[in-house]
Amino acid sequence: MPDTSVMIRDTAKKLLVEKRVDLIIGFERGTLPLRSTPCFVRRSVEAEKLIWNASCENNLARYLRKRKEKVGIVAKGCDTRSIISLIKEKQVAREQVFIIGVPCHGMIDRRKIEAKLDGREILEADEVSEKVILKGHDFTEIVAKEEFLHNSCNTCNYRNPVIYDVLIGDKVEENRGIDEYGEVKEFEAQSADRRWQSFTNEVSKCIRCYACRNACPLCYCQECFVDSSQPRWIGKTTNLSDTSIFHIVRAFHTAGRCVDCGACDRACPMGIDIRKLTKKIEKDVKELFHYQAGVNLEDVPPLATFNLGDPQEFIK
Amino acid sequence: MKNPYLPLAMRTEKIVIETDDKNIKTFSLSFLNEEDESSFNYLPGQFVQLSVLSEGEAPFGIASSPTQPGELEFTVNKIGVLTTALHNLEKGAIIGIRGPLGNCFPIEAFEGKNIVIVSGGFAFTTLRSLLKYILYEENRSKFGNVTVIYGARRPGLLLYKDELKEWEVRPDLDVHLTVDRADDGWRGKVGVVPNVIKEVAPSPENAYTVVCGPPIMIKLTLPVLRQLGFPPERIILSLEMKMKCGIGMCGRCNIGNKYVCKDGPIFTLAHLNELSGEYKPGGRNFETKK
């Protein structure tokens, strides 16, 4: 079977040459080990730089909105779920997007590898099937990819694209036997004090850079509540009261929309466990409203429906 | 070391509603402390940061002239958080003030020259300061002919109506008021400012022109002034940009390598043309290079 990168390139070239799309959004080689970077290809010759590997971690659906041209997008399972959410929210028209679906084995969390290396810098990283060979100043280490995947990849049930116009390669086996909400359940089992403590411990690291918000394909409010000056909902400091409100309200705003792609977690430079909140809300929505965002184009989002039978136990 | 972020206290002595939509008010303020008053020395064109504590701070051009000691005047267009807070104040309210900030109109260079003042709408405020300064008895003879071309969308939106009446009849001042849409009783001109400039055709000979107005007016006015023969070095503009510190540190009001707060807000067109093309009123450069 040909290499995934090669197949993506060939598909992209064909789409551009046949003028079926004006732009391909994909990944190219990054400047650091274990880094790929989003790239925008408009001419077929440039398609040569497209790649695929376990560091294509960004959710490219973030770049789809407000485009006039027809776009081809390289999309993992989670990315296609975001695209579905965007289509449902009428931010993207289905016919405007050509989805180049890529089955995914999970993306590497380089911070986990860095933590393992404890300060030794990775100068070179090569992916060889299930392993990564890491080279530094005076060391070589071989690690298994699956031990260093992003948290959202570890609990992912949609490794294969949910919708696509073309699928690159064969479908992969979905995660089996994992408890998607294992961590959430542990969190829920804690006392309110413990939960609050662990939440505040996380958000106290926040520097209000908004990388989480800006990396999220679904955080597209024309004016985010944190930026509103009339009225002003929230202070601008990094005091715990302000950072808490930011993260709580953002999490709530993703209810029934978040597809748990992990883009917020990956973007956060301070390593805040942002998913702890969003995943919990995702679980609640699933349990209370039997809805999961981005798994098909048909289900109506809970915030867009009215149903007399809605559970309302939370109204006390 | 003086703390440049500390506002001084001023009392609101008078509030005048300027326009018929009540969106523009002029505030007359006096210093609470005498030593603050004596240390506050300014010239026309400079601005200050006004504070309403709990609401914040915003920059305002000084609308009064240093020739009227004891009071400072600011004309405020209700548009955002702070301007709304100011509009809600009543006589006697205490306002914070930092300044004076920025540079002033090149008054020394103006001496012995004819001055053409061009303005539209709300932007007349610091030009009123300049005009009052020039018309001040002890100053008037230092300057040549003074022409004022001032317009608004309709008569009710012109500022300083009482003063405009006085100025219109002064023999040492050539005033042309214009509105886009006239109403009953309007005796001035009808038409946009650039057209009135064409009609009045002030001579560039030995003259400076000072232009303040909305971006679209600036955009259409500059070619007219250039056509009349005003060189870019003699076209003076006062710029606006969002500001926070007012002292060139907070980093947002730059146009190229110059800060509007510290190096401006007054620039010659020649100077602006030298700066990188960042300031483009109406989305276009000041001058289309041939």
Next chain:
Amino acid sequence: MKEMKIAKNELVSFLDSLISEYKVFAPVKRDGFVVFQEIYSGSEALLVYANSKKPPKEILFPQSEVLFTYRLGGEGLGIEEPTFKDKQMVIFGIRPCDAKSLVILDDIFNSQVYKDVYYIAKREKTLVIAIGCNRPSSTCFCTSLGGGPFSPDGSDLLLVDIDHEYVVQAVTEKGKQFLKKHSEFKKVEEHSLSLMRSVIETAGVLIKSKVETGEIKKKLDVMFDDPFWDWLHEKCLDCAVCTYLCPTCHCFDITDEALDQRGERVRIWDSCAFPMFTLEASGVNPRPTSKERTRQRIMHKFKYFVDNHDMAACVGCGRCIKECPVNLDIRTVLNSILNR
């Protein structure tokens, strides 16, 4: 330049002794990454580390800083200014690139016309003790910006790790006086000095990442309207990771945090990447899209700042390279500018 030495095994007790006299900031590990924090025991200080996640600029220019407090309803404005009675401070273990960033911040906050009393009050009370970088990271490009792994700019004292001891260079008069005052610093032998020279030389060679920044400014002088900016920003998320983690970025906002009748006027970091940065109350935004904002960041650092201060507002620390969520690498940007 006068050199002394201090044995490594004496460093902790030396820091302990400093703590009684100074507020001492040093790199410590917290939540899995390195930050500069006040330490209360010498053993807290991390001596072997690449660099801190957040730059030490926050010691002198905190992300949120109260300019004054106020109480409404009384006479006048009811403003209370801070006392500026901070203790003398030591920043220990800062990297030479970050020490150099202080020179840049000095130029901003201690300008000829206006004095930022909040920054200056702290800066004047601060002694800067840097530790040079024996093993720079692959993202370090300090030598391209006039610095180096052992550049003394901005430091009062510079420590060179020669295995069992540190050779201590006194960079400033303040540093010299400090060395004299503390008996922990011993006379250094020629052998140690030659070791020091070889460490410095080796580290210089290890900096592989280079950009010809000398030519950048000339290029940028005529690039404001270049189509280059049309695509440069395309993958940028408009977040503030690069600017907040930059040791030289100094843009800020001022805001009132009110609570009933009292409140604080606070200065907080702001970023040119945010649309709100220049959005006016009227709705006009002179930098409306990512294109203008990305251009502003690059232009400010490598053209405007050079025009005004004769140096770039970048020290090559590599934080923006490591932390950018989409790997928008400033070195790639600069090299693309050179190729225009």
